[in-house]
Amino acid sequence: MAKLLEAEGLVKAFGGMIAVNKVDFHINEGEILGLIGPNGAGKTTLFNLISGYLRPDAGLVNFGGKRISGLRPYHICHAGIARTFQASKNFPDMSVRENALIGAIFGKPGTSRERAEAETDEILAFVGLAEYADRAVTDIPLAGRKHLEVARALATKPIVLMLDELMAGLNPTEVGEAMELVKRIRASGVTVLMIEHVMKAIMNICDRVIALHHGSLIAEGAPQEIARDAQVIEVYLGGV
Numbered sequence: 333m334a335k336l337l338e339a340e341g342l343v344k345a346f347g348g349m350i351a352v353n354k355v356d357f358h359i360n361e362g363e364i365l366g367l368i369g370p371n372g373a374g375k376t377t378l379f380n381l382i383s384g385y386l387r388p389d390a391g392l393v394n395f396g397g398k399r400i401s402g403l404r405p406y407h408i409c410h411a412g413i414a415r416t417f418q419a420s421k422n423f424p425d426m427s428v429r430e431n432a433l434i435g436a437i438f439g440k441p442g443t444s445r446e447r448a449e450a451e452t453d454e455i456l457a458f459v460g461l462a463e464y465a466d467r468a469v470t471d472i473p474l475a476g477r478k479h480l481e482v483a484r485a486l487a488t489k490p491i492v493l494m495l496d497e498l499m500a501g502l503n504p505t506e507v508g509e510a511m512e513l514v515k516r517i518r519a520s521g522v523t524v525l526m527i528e529h530v531m532k533a534i535m536n537i538c539d540r541v542i543a544l545h546h547g548s549l550i551a552e553g554a555p556q557e558i559a560r561d562a563q564v565i566e567v568y569l570g571g572v
């Protein structure tokens with residue numbers, strides 16, 4: 333499999349605290365890569381470095397053979413990397429459709445309003461929100477708001493989609509639906525990088541998993557290998 337995205341020696345410190353410490357990893361085209369690690373491990377910071385919300389102190393990120401580290405978030409989005417946020421970034425005063433439309437309008441330059449609206453309705457149907465399109469965001473359940481985050485990211489037509497704890501707070505049925513959604517996204521040709529604590533999802537849908545601890549990469553491998561990794565069990569799974 334071809335490497336689609338590659339990070340080398342990524343470092344990010346906040347004051348004296350090194351949140352991401354010389355991290356090397358890659359994402360293969362077409363895979364679902366899981367990113368695990370305890371709270372505070374540096375997972376979201378790694379997303380922020382890839383998506384351009386933070387500039388790395390050292391290291392670089394190449395995407396499709398071109399360097400993207402140092403570019404602004406909207407340039408990185410236009411290049412084909414979209415992400416969701418751990419804390420919802422939905423716009424509370426807007427409808428479900430308007431929230432998704434923002435991704436379609438701003439995600440790709442030169443998209444007409446008519447085209448963006450048509451694409452938005454398709455994407456809302458794809459994530460299972462068609463019937464909620466005219467509702468206020470504040471009116472729909474958490475699982476729906478999480479799927480809406482995914483819809484807004486998908487509306488930018490990404491090559492890589494990064495999901496930050498999509499399944500946190502969902503009940504088992506909703507986790508199942510979210511897993512199906514991630515599989516459908518990959519089947520549609522989008523490569524996925526997902527931060528997730530729900531181990532059932534990691535084990536069932538990821539092709540490969542990387543684990544962070546105190547900012548450092550401590551393991552990389554197939555889900556079954558990661559679940560057996562002594563260091564991962566010690567720092568993260570806690571014997572689960």
Ligand SMILES: Nc1ncnc2c1ncn2[C@@H]1O[C@H](COP(=O)(O)OP(=O)(O)O)[C@@H](O)[C@H]1O
Nearest residue numbers: 346349351369370371372373374375376377378
């Ligand atoms: N913008 C920031 N300013 C200062 N410290 C931060 C910032 N973002 C994250 N951190 C710190 O960096 C560490 C890693 O955080 P984070 O990447 O959010 O971890 P995770 O997503 O794995 O839970 C934590 O100690 C966190 O408090």
Ligand SMILES: [Mg+2]
Nearest residue numbers: 375376377418
């Ligand atoms: Mg986080």
